[in-house]
Amino acid sequence: MGRWRTWAAVAGILALVAACAPPGAPGSGAGQQAAGPIKAGVLASLTGVSAASGQDMVNGWNLYWKLNGATVAGRQLQTLVEDDASEPNTGLTKARQFVEQQQVDFIVGPLLANIGYAVADYVKTTGTPTFFPIVAADDLTQRARVDNVIKVAGWGSSQVTHVQGDWAYDQGYRRVLTICADYAFGHEVCGGFVRAFTARGGQILTQLWFPLNTPDFGSYLAQIPGANPDAVFVLTVGADSVRFVKQWAEFGLKDRVPLLATETMLDQSVLRSMGPEAEGLISLGHWAEGRPARETQDMVDAYLREYNQLPSYYAAAMFAAAGWIAKAIERLNGNISDRKAFLDAVRRTEVSGPFGQQKLDDYGAPILNVYVRQVERRPDGRLWNVPIKTYENVSQFWTFGADKFLKQPLYSREFQGTPEQLRALGLQP
Amino acid sequence: MRAAALARHIPAPLQLGLLAAALVLAIALPYLTSSFYVSVATQILFFGLLAMSIDLLGGYTGLMPLGHAGVLGISAYTMGYLVSRLRWGWVEAAGVALALTVLVSLLFGFLAVRTRGIFFVMITMAEGMLVWGLAYRWASVTGAENGIRGIARPAFATLYWQYYYFALVVFLLCALALWLLVRSPFGLTLRGIRESESRMRTLGYNVTLHKLLAFTISGFFAGVAGLLYAWYNQYISPSSVHISASTEGLLMVVLGGAGTLLGPVLGAAVIVAVKNLLSMYVARWPTVLGLIFIVVVLFAKDGLVGLGRRGWAAWQQRQQRPVSAAAPGAYPMAVDEERAATGS
Numbered sequence: 034m035g036r037w038r039t040w041a042a043v044a045g046i047l048a049l050v051a052a053c054a055p056p057g058a059p060g061s062g063a064g065q066q067a068a069g070p071i072k073a074g075v076l077a078s079l080t081g082v083s084a085a086s087g088q089d090m091v092n093g094w095n096l097y098w099k100l101n102g103a104t105v106a107g108r109q110l111q112t113l114v115e116d117d118a119s120e121p122n123t124g125l126t127k128a129r130q131f132v133e134q135q136q137v138d139f140i141v142g143p144l145l146a147n148i149g150y151a152v153a154d155y156v157k158t159t160g161t162p163t164f165f166p167i168v169a170a171d172d173l174t175q176r177a178r179v180d181n182v183i184k185v186a187g188w189g190s191s192q193v194t195h196v197q198g199d200w201a202y203d204q205g206y207r208r209v210l211t212i213c214a215d216y217a218f219g220h221e222v223c224g225g226f227v228r229a230f231t232a233r234g235g236q237i238l239t240q241l242w243f244p245l246n247t248p249d250f251g252s253y254l255a256q257i258p259g260a261n262p263d264a265v266f267v268l269t270v271g272a273d274s275v276r277f278v279k280q281w282a283e284f285g286l287k288d289r290v291p292l293l294a295t296e297t298m299l300d301q302s303v304l305r306s307m308g309p310e311a312e313g314l315i316s317l318g319h320w321a322e323g324r325p326a327r328e329t330q331d332m333v334d335a336y337l338r339e340y341n342q343l344p345s346y347y348a349a350a351m352f353a354a355a356g357w358i359a360k361a362i363e364r365l366n367g368n369i370s371d372r373k374a375f376l377d378a379v380r381r382t383e384v385s386g387p388f389g390q391q392k393l394d395d396y397g398a399p400i401l402n403v404y405v406r407q408v409e410r411r412p413d414g415r416l417w418n419v420p421i422k423t424y425e426n427v428s429q430f431w432t433f434g435a436d437k438f439l440k441q442p443l444y445s446r447e448f449q450g451t452p453e454q455l456r457a458l459g460l461q462p
Numbered sequence: 463m464r465a466a467a468l469a470r471h472i473p474a475p476l477q478l479g480l481l482a483a484a485l486v487l488a489i490a491l492p493y494l495t496s497s498f499y500v501s502v503a504t505q506i507l508f509f510g511l512l513a514m515s516i517d518l519l520g521g522y523t524g525l526m527p528l529g530h531a532g533v534l535g536i537s538a539y540t541m542g543y544l545v546s547r548l549r550w551g552w553v554e555a556a557g558v559a560l561a562l563t564v565l566v567s568l569l570f571g572f573l574a575v576r577t578r579g580i581f582f583v584m585i586t587m588a589e590g591m592l593v594w595g596l597a598y599r600w601a602s603v604t605g606a607e608n609g610i611r612g613i614a615r616p617a618f619a620t621l622y623w624q625y626y627y628f629a630l631v632v633f634l635l636c637a638l639a640l641w642l643l644v645r646s647p648f649g650l651t652l653r654g655i656r657e658s659e660s661r662m663r664t665l666g667y668n669v670t671l672h673k674l675l676a677f678t679i680s681g682f683f684a685g686v687a688g689l690l691y692a693w694y695n696q697y698i699s700p701s702s703v704h705i706s707a708s709t710e711g712l713l714m715v716v717l718g719g720a721g722t723l724l725g726p727v728l729g730a731a732v733i734v735a736v737k738n739l740l741s742m743y744v745a746r747w748p749t750v751l752g753l754i755f756i757v758v759v760l761f762a763k764d765g766l767v768g769l770g771r772r773g774w775a776a777w778q779q780r781q782q783r784p785v786s787a788a789a790p791g792a793y794p795m796a797v798d799e800e801r802a803a804t805g806s
Contacts, residue, residue, distance in 0.1 A: 134498040217607035
């Protein structure tokens with residue numbers, strides 16, 4: 034047993050050492066030289082449920098550097114891509130790896146809101162400049178914002194649908210039924226519509242919520258004729274979108290009931306898999322690949338050449354974010370070692386990219402164009418979204434004003450922003 | 463012929479030596495490597511603890527649970543809610559979280575232990591999905607898909623290395639408790655139930671009670687892992703308690719070797735390493751993980767620990783071969799001793 038005692042003694046001494054002499058601080062933020070390459074950490078979901086859109090993200094990011102050369106202000110730009118496996122725990126580890134191991138200058142990504150929240154909390158402690166072109170979760174730039182997290186070329190979940198509520202009222206619709214995916218993004222998107230539509234005086238008949246990955250929408254669609262709404266507002270994402278649009282047509286609703294479709298429902302990422310059933314549908318979105326402006330069409334053509342498909346908003350936003358960040362780095366002549374100066378430069382940068390004119394508000398959210406888009410068939414047979422009307426300079430607070438808006442809670446299944454709910458909370462409708 | 467019997471088991475002094483070496487390495491780790499690898503090691507600790515809790519049921523009692531991420535989630539969500547929303551101190555929050563986890567485990571166990579085999583798997587899966595459903599739908603408490611953020615660590619363990627040592631101490635205490643447990647008469651009874659439930663019942667053991675206790679104890683340790691998990695990420699969301707997380711815990715057990723305490727930790731280490739380290743170099747890391755599983759299932763059904771044991775046995779055999787050839791009469795004796803050693 035002598036050996037055991039020796040080991041125990043050694044272990045005890047080591048434990049003491051560990052308790053007394055803490056190791057040095059983490060390697061975060063250490064020595065970025067002004068001359069070496071700029072390191073960008075791109076966090077995307079390349080495996081798991083969101084893998085297809087995650088690949089679009091990486092494609093969009095890479096396309097920008099391919100077209101413009103991977104050099105900014107004389108410094109080489111080095112991209113490190115990591116897969117978050119569509120899961121916050123892994124996403125967080127990858128963010129740690131970027132910051133502590135690879136010492137990136139900034140992080141771009143991820144795709145999913147829950148990973149975005151987790152990463153935002155982590156980079157809050159390290160101060161790493163972090164850009165979210167895809168994650169739309171409202172609170173990231175509202176009630177729970179983090180100074181070094183900016184939605185560069187991004188958007189907010191309810192930002193587009195606030196406009197849609199207003200637009201729907203202008204179309205003469207007064208009684209609307211909503212069908213939305215039952216998770217945080219769905220609650221926020223739907224809440225935006227309900228808030229703005231009811232603020233104008235519109236009436237919400239019923240709100241139906243369906244679980245993600247619903248194979249059959251029949252039970253929801255069957256309730257529409259009885260309610261006899263002027264229009265139906267629908268939010269779907271991913272494969273649900275393809276199924277919904279198909280069943281909407283099969284139920285014969287396409288010609289009878291106006292559909293207020295949302296951005297993710299008819300985004301290129303799913304529109305690619307749709308057929309004639311989608312043609313003519315109108316949705317509102319911050320991305321419109323059919324926008325005739327040169328900066329949009331140049332990007333769309335280049336993407337088509339490179340990847341043989343039209344860019345989804347995932348691809349376009351990463352492309353636009355790359356351009357935005359590059360412009361900010363150029364303003365600083367490549368010297369981004371002062372993170373505060375770098376973040377300020379990004380905040381002050383205004384761009385006119387594939388999304389149109391964009392700048393950031395005081396909360397790190399973009400002020401952007403919202404397009405009323407119609408699905409049309411291109412001469413090459415592909416479907417795409419062509420804008421028929423543009424709302425310029427749309428704020429995440431719509432016309433409600435930041436102070437007033439931030440008094441109301443985050444949109445959720447319980448709080449959709451109807452006048453009754455606002456009054457119950459002691460707020461002005 | 464003691465050597466032949468020993469061939470099956472790595473001798474105790476060597477085992478102790480290896481364990482001590484591992485302990486020294488674990489303690490020295492923050493001095494040897496960067497913060498990132500220390501963070502990965504921290505993950506191995508709490509995933510290892512979760513896997514050990516699964517193994518107490520799966521490997522020792524013969525009841526493979528498929529909902530343990532849900533059990534982990536109960537304590538993680540409770541603690542997270544109390545700390546982040548109600549601003550409780552960490553001791554009270556952890557205490558309440560563990561108490562609730564034990565209560566719910568008791569309830570879950572009550573429903574599950576009446577069954578065995580595939581039915582047990584199905585019921586525990588349903589229980590896990592129940593927790594997931596709550597996490598996903600009860601937005602006012604769990605934040606739904608957005609999760610609970612800002613779960614503050616205990617004040618003495620905020621830095622990465624402090625938290626690592628904190629997790630290491632908790633892990634070692636739990637591992638020690640589990641080690642004592644599986645070697646106790648209670649632990650032997652559980653193994654008896656695994657081998658033959660009817661025989662144990664005939665012998666007068668209250669099998670259902672033992673299974674229920676095993677379930678609850680396992681739930682407690684999963685709950686501790688949940689606390690470490692939530693503090694580590696300072697964030698919890700429904701995907702952490704999803705069935706895929708439960709499956710991953712089960713895979714850690716199978717990969718490392720069910721029915722051992724070291725196995726689940728090894729399995730956790732391999733899976734965490736592949737997910738977080740190998741993925742830096744190999745984009746198709748899930749394929750690598752899949753291949754590892756296929757190889758283990760095909761060639762080492764008893765996991766990495768079994769593989770190690772058999773490797774040791776083969777090596778010993780080769781060392782001993784000249785001796786046994788010189789003494790042919792030793793063979794029957796060796797078999798007897800081997801029987802005695804394995805308890806069959």
